[in-house]
Amino acid sequence: MRRLVLFTLTLLAILILVVPARAQSEDPPQPAPLVLTGEQGEYSLGRQMDILEDPSGELTINEVTSSGIASLFIPSSVDVPNYGYTSSVFWLRLPLRNEASLTNQWLLEANFQNLNYVDLYLPSEAGGYLVKETGALRPFDTRDFPYYHIVFELPLAYQAEQTFYIRVESGSSMTLAFTLWSPETFAVNKISDMLGVGLFYGALLIALGYHLFLLFSLREANYFYFVLFLASSILFWATYEGIADQFLWPGFSEQKLPILVITMSLFFMASLKFSDVFLEQKTRSPRLHQLFNLGIGLWGLMIAVVPFFSFGFMAEITSVLILVTPVFAALAGIYHWKQGYHPAQFYLISWLGYIIGLLTVELVRLGILPSTPLTEKFYHLGLIWLVLMWSLALANRINQLKIETEDANRKLLKSENKLSQTLEGLPIGVVVYGTERRPGGFGRMSPPGVLWPRR
Numbered sequence: 001m002r003r004l005v006l007f008t009l010t011l012l013a014i015l016i017l018v019v020p021a022r023a024q025s026e027d028p029p030q031p032a033p034l035v036l037t038g039e040q041g042e043y044s045l046g047r048q049m050d051i052l053e054d055p056s057g058e059l060t061i062n063e064v065t066s067s068g069i070a071s072l073f074i075p076s077s078v079d080v081p082n083y084g085y086t087s088s089v090f091w092l093r094l095p096l097r098n099e100a101s102l103t104n105q106w107l108l109e110a111n112f113q114n115l116n117y118v119d120l121y122l123p124s125e126a127g128g129y130l131v132k133e134t135g136a137l138r139p140f141d142t143r144d145f146p147y148y149h150i151v152f153e154l155p156l157a158y159q160a161e162q163t164f165y166i167r168v169e170s171g172s173s174m175t176l177a178f179t180l181w182s183p184e185t186f187a188v189n190k191i192s193d194m195l196g197v198g199l200f201y202g203a204l205l206i207a208l209g210y211h212l213f214l215l216f217s218l219r220e221a222n223y224f225y226f227v228l229f230l231a232s233s234i235l236f237w238a239t240y241e242g243i244a245d246q247f248l249w250p251g252f253s254e255q256k257l258p259i260l261v262i263t264m265s266l267f268f269m270a271s272l273k274f275s276d277v278f279l280e281q282k283t284r285s286p287r288l289h290q291l292f293n294l295g296i297g298l299w300g301l302m303i304a305v306v307p308f309f310s311f312g313f314m315a316e317i318t319s320v321l322i323l324v325t326p327v328f329a330a331l332a333g334i335y336h337w338k339q340g341y342h343p344a345q346f347y348l349i350s351w352l353g354y355i356i357g358l359l360t361v362e363l364v365r366l367g368i369l370p371s372t373p374l375t376e377k378f379y380h381l382g383l384i385w386l387v388l389m390w391s392l393a394l395a396n397r398i399n400q401l402k403i404e405t406e407d408a409n410r411k412l413l414k415s416e417n418k419l420s421q422t423l424e425g426l427p428i429g430v431v432v433y434g435t436e437r438r439p440g441g442f443g444r445m446s447p448p449g450v451l452w453p454r455r
Contacts, residue, residue: 033095041185046079084367092166111177113242121165140250148242172315225274236263350389357382
């Protein structure tokens with residue numbers, strides 16, 4: 001009996017030592033590849049990728065493809081993996097098989113344009129991997145395709161099966177939205193995409209030109225700050241979306257992060273200053289006027305500290321200010337509306353629409369809402385709504401001032417008529433000098449400048 005127990009324990013010990021060692025020596029099972037066909041030209045890769053988080057950011061391609069680490073990849077179960085603000089590096093594994101006989105060159109697009117560093121590893125015929133390095137903080141000419149999103153050319157021969165790896169480092173928001181396109185489908189799809197981008201920036205440029213004309217015509221402080229707001233809006237969103245990288249400063253991509261913080265700060269500083277002047281808070285509410293100046297100062301501080309902090313830290317701080325600033329401005333509008341200031345009605349409605357758009361995209365960046373074409377671009381609608389309603393608010397304010405001026409003129413004319421009637425009934429003559437310094441008389445008149453009692 002004792003020998004049987006010893007034999008059993010020895011056998012179990014051997015199994016415990018040998019089985020794991022054998023399991024580690026064997027390659028992990030390869031995931032099923034995504035089969036590409038000629039019948040489909042667009043593939044959303046969210047559920048087709050395996051993902052590995054690298055908190056240290058030190059893993060290499062040789063390490064992530066080794067048997068020890070390859071088994072740590074986790075299949076994605078969502079359409080768009082979104083990890084919010086993180087400093088981790090993420091590795092994506094993408095196995096593909098090409099059954100499209102007419103397409104041996106595919107396009108891999110990163111739909112979120114603010115991924116700082118994106119490296120694509122392609123299997124080499126000589127063994128190992130070739131790497132293509134690009135990203136939002138690398139020169140624009142490192143991209144395979146001249147487009148404001150990151151697009152790689154991905155070669156894959158007919159009936160070939162290969163596994164590609166993508167290394168992504170952001171330093172702030174990590175949204176892993178990737179799409180694989182056939183060149184023909186990509187070209188057709190991006191026509192409508194660029195049309196939407198053109199309409200958005202075209203509308204902002206038209207509004208900028210129109211209000212520049214009004215500024216030089218009316219010389220109103222409101223129009224000056226509104227023009228400043230429109231100009232900073234165009235620069236900020238063009239930088240954020242990558243449009244500026246392609247068309248404005250393709251050679252300054254490495255400086256995108258400070259440019260982004262500076263233009264964002266100018267955008268919100270201009271919006272707060274416009275709101276302060278439009279609501280006449282210096283006279284109507286000095287306390288709110290001081291609070292708005294404090295908000296402007298905080299955004300100015302963001303510009304001053306850009307050289308001293310990482311973009312990840314700045315992104316977390318500004319994400320709070322981005323949400324607080326519009327809400328605070330809207331609350332000020334509610335206060336003035338309740339105080340009977342009629343132009344605050346349009347002002348308030350404009351902020352409410354923009355808050356919804358801005359809140360949507362910020363919740364996407366935080367990983368709370370899913371990343372979709374609608375949620376990613378919803379701020380377009382919010383900003384156009386804000387510009388339109390502010391334009392109407394300015395027009396309404398001008399009309400209100402016109403009405404108040406006409407009412408004041410009527411009251412002045414009425415007072416002048418009443419004064420004339422009073423002076424006409426005086427028992428003495430009165431000489432009144434007008435704006436042209438010509439004398440006019442009331443009552444019984446003598447030569448100019450002489451007054452005497454009536455008889």
